[in-house]
Amino acid sequence: MLRLDGRDIEILKILQSEGRISKTDLARRINLSPTPCWDRLQRLEKAGVIESYGARVSYRALGPHVTVFVTVEMEHHRAGLMQAFEVAVQRYPEITGVWALGGGLDYLMQIVTRDIDSYQRLIDTLLDARIGLARYYTHIVTKPVKSPGALPLDMLLGDQGG
Template sequence: MSEHALDDRDIAILSILAREGRISKTELSRRVNLSATPCWQRLKKLEAAGLITGYHADIALTKLGPHVVVFVTIELENHRAENFQTFERTILRYEEVTACWAIGGGFDYLLQVTTRDIGRYQDLIDAMLDARIGLKRYFSYIVTKAVKSGGAPPFDLLVNGAPSKG
């Protein structure tokens, strides 16, 4: 399924699931104005095409206990393909690194780290430095308050070039 094969109902399905991953199939079909079987078939095609890569729950970490979220910009010492590959393979092993993006501009990577406290964060950075994965420089940005996160992408804008109605 190419990006051009999506119609308004496919976009509606993706948009609803991005906000409400646990919606029942019956309610989903009602909301996109399809009977259950055609809706289910579309959903399966979207999954098979790799457009839906998973379902998850947003967890209120503050209710679990103390934690800190830190965004970290990373610059590598060298910029050869093997240096990037080594860094990327190694970063997957750190459970506290909850997201990692390769970025353009002045830095090579942006990490999201979620851990118990600043001391544990420093332990993680020390372990990364000890691992000799080519980390040249890093800058840490402590999250003090979540203003907006986990929002659904603007599907209408991405697919059709029109602003989403919402």
């Protein structure tokens, strides 16, 4: 694991909220000259701390949609079956997130489709794929209350940022 200092953490905080900031402005904000700032940025990228850069797109601005969280129970807990499921869900762009779970249920999926009919067609396709899906439970989002945002770096890193 890469050891981060206070400046590294400041770089990450700034980039989480201002991904389009220029390297010069970023260097100024953390009180470094551009070259050492650039070196830190490259080190964070190379270590995989910074995975990518991108824009957060508003679903609402794009038109009607439905967001569904689906909990999944698998038929069996054999590694090959779990792997087949994990590979299969990668093929569907409507499945925007998948997490393996402990404690009873096997997976949590986030699915975004145009409407409920589109969602059901996707589920039917997954069931027909024979990838070990035994049961699924649908949870329709009625309104977003808190959407994914910046990681709480200070809390996650504790005293590492000193």
